[in-house]
Amino acid sequence: MxxxxxxxxxxxxxxxxxxxxxxxxxxxxxxxxxxxxxxxxxxxxxxxxxxxxxxxxxxxxxxxxxxxxxxxxxxxxxxxxxxxxxxxxxxxxxxxxVGMVFQQFNLFPHMSALENVACGPRLSLRRSRVEAEAEAEALLRRVGLGDKLGSYPLQLSGGQQQRVAIARAMALRxxxxxxxxxxxxxxxxxxxxxxxxxxxxxxxxxxxxxxxxxxxxxxxxxxxxxxxxxxxxxxxxxxxxxxxxxxxxxxxxxxxxxxxxx
Amino acid sequence: MEFSFAFALEILPKLLRGAVVTIEATLVGFLLAILVGAGLTALRRGTPRLVSGVTRWVMEFLRSTPLLVKAYFLYFALPDFGLTMAPFVAGVVALGLHHGAFASEIMRAGLDSVPRSQREAAIALNLPEGAWRTRILIPQAARPVLPGFGNLFISMLKDTPVLYSISLAEMMFVANEIGSLQFRYNEAYIVVALIYLVFSLLGAVGVRLLERRMTLPGSRP
Missing domain, CATH: 3.40.50.300 (P-loop containing nucleotide triphosphate hydrolases)
Structure with missing residues (x-):
């Protein structure tokens, strides 16, 4: 197999x-x-x-x-x-x-960038909050958004939102x-x-x-x-x-x- | 007929004691309405057609029958079936059932307002069903639901005098007692009306504050 x-x-x-x-x-x-x-x-x-x-x-x-x-x-x-x-x-x-990134980003508007990226590992892989958020932070740095961890989707530009969305999908490896x-x-x-x-x-x-x-x-x-x-x-x-x-x-x-x- | 401020002040403490019962009945009734509403909403969204169909009829029934009839039935008719309830219990159950159907309507509108793309994002993140519901769907549905719930709360508050008819000693009950004992209804009713007005306004302000707190960061008001 x-x-x-x-x-x-x-x-x-x-x-x-x-x-x-x-x-x-x-x-x-x-x-x-x-x-x-x-x-x-x-x-x-x-x-x-x-x-x-x-x-x-x-x-x-x-x-x-x-x-x-x-x-x-x-x-x-x-x-x-x-x-x-x-x-x-x-x-x-x-x-x-599989991971997917959408045309309209589809971020969760009630979560900060960090929470958006951490929520997959936390909720689907049951990682601890500390672990998931550390990884999310690293991913957001990688997509150039290390300074936007606490920002909410509506506070970000389209390009920034889409980069968060990519990080969010990648967080599940x-x-x-x-x-x-x-x-x-x-x-x-x-x-x-x-x-x-x-x-x-x-x-x-x-x-x-x-x-x-x-x-x-x-x-x-x-x-x-x-x-x-x-x-x-x-x-x-x-x-x-x-x-x-x-x-x-x-x-x-x-x-x-x-x-x-x- | 003249209005005596002195008499109004004199009866105020008594009326406020009745108002405590009014508030208690409203709060407990509201919690029940939310529970009933949540139950009805869950059943109506359930997959078996039969369940959602029956639920719709139950809701229609609850919405289309007067609160007074429900209160009378629970308080005066149910003892015939061996179920006796105190006025307060019968009253809040009547309020909860009556307004639960409305609460369910409001919840449905809230759930429907969450775009389908959010569901797709949750699937793409492989979220379990439960996490989708409790972490994504319901928190987003809660925002648009808030004004509706505020209105529901205020209309429940104003419905509580109906429970006077099943001898719940709420504010209206006290006012009538004062009136019939002293042959002065004028002050009692006006003070009751004013207390209701104050409570309603406070409720409205509370909802406004809650709404502001729950505004999405970055959204324009």
Whole structure:
């Protein structure tokens, strides 16, 4: 079991299908992400990019196919939010492998930056307050917010909030980190500070990162591999210099062209 | 008819003793209402359809029947079933049940005001269900609920005279006693009204202070 678990890819989608009403968001979708790889997913809105991440975080289920995280399967109908308590132990085990950062930060507004970062270790891993807060402080220093420990989310800029959110997700030491349009809600001058933190994280070789973005600067800065998604299918993938600079698929070219005009 | 300040002052201590009972009934009734409200809210959000459906009907019943009828039933009818309660007990239970349904409405609005994204963040942090509820959901729901609870408290305070009818010796009871013994209702009722006014205003100020204390750091008032 341990051999297969460590050999297994960090993330695997196999013929995964997902619809919202009549809209197919993932259409027999296949993707393997090896451990430690930094994958950036681009594509037009509605192409299923965010849904990919939400499925991995168990916030959405799939209708058919197979999804694996670090060798554990999330098959069948599996919607994390409404599911019956029967699978809860397993759900929590799977969630333990994964961390997620959201477009709108989703910090807890009634907790200070330090409490936000410490609350995962304290409440899900049952660490002591002293231990959790010491670690949280170190993480906040690492993202450049050592002077904002006591600040509350509403007292911080968007860029600062997002850095707290990254520290909060990292505090649980996930193997796979999901970034869902994390710079999209930020003013342009604040993108840099968040991107710098993500680049620094990307230097951790063992951490698998899955980044959804429509900012090509973010893709270039982070990606080992870029995947272009459209209509729930993987249209093109490869190293960033290939997909972003010399795309083979006409749909990719069209998309990048439209972005450049915008 | 004239108003005698001397007489008003003379009866004030007696009325204030009645006011203590009024306050006690309000406080205990309020705590009960919160408990009943929390129970109803939990049941209504429970997964089995049958449970939440039945709970809705119970709430509808509690909300749509007069407080006086509840008080009479608890005090005069329940002894027929072998359950006898002191006026105070019957009174606060009636208040708690009657206002519990309203408390539940307020709590539901508070819980609904916490955005779904908070739930998703809690899932992403792998928080256990209990921690999600007690550390994230309820603390955030408490803020918007506060004004509603303040109003509930004040309307409960003003409902306590109903308990006079089941012979609870609260303020109104005392006022009527004074009136019927001395044939002077005028001063007694006016003083009672003023005491209610003072209590209501104090309650409103208390809620305002609590709200200010609970304002999220960094949010603009």
């Amino acid at each position: 341990s051999a297969t678990a460590t050999d297994a890819p960090a993330v695997r989608f196999a013929a995964a299908c997902k619809s919202f009403g009549d809209t197919r968001v993932l259409d027999r979708f296949d993707l393997d992400i090896p451990r430690g790889e930094k994958t950036v997913i681009i594509g037009p809105s509605g192409s299923g990019k965010s849904t990919l991440l939400r499925i991995l975080m168990t916030l959405e289920g799939i209708e058919s196919g197979r999804v694996e995280i670090c060798g554990e399967t999330l098959t069948d109908r599996f919607d994390g939010v409404e599911r019956a308590p029967r699978g809860r132990g397993r759900l929590r085990k799977i969630r333990g492998h 996930p193997e796979v980190m999901l970034f869902d349009e994390v710079t999209s809600a930020l003013d342009p001058e604040l993108i840099g500070e968040v991107l710098a933190v993500m680049r620094e994280l990307a230097s951790e070789t063992s951490l698998t990162m899955l980044v959804v973005t429509h900012q090509m600067g973010v893709a270039r800065a982070l990606a080992d591999r870029v995947c272009f998604l459209e209509n729930g299918r993987l249209v093109e993938q490869g190293p960033p210099e290939q997909v972003l600079d010399a795309p083979e698929n006409p749909r990719t070219r069209e998309f990048l062209h439209a972005l450049n005009l915008a």
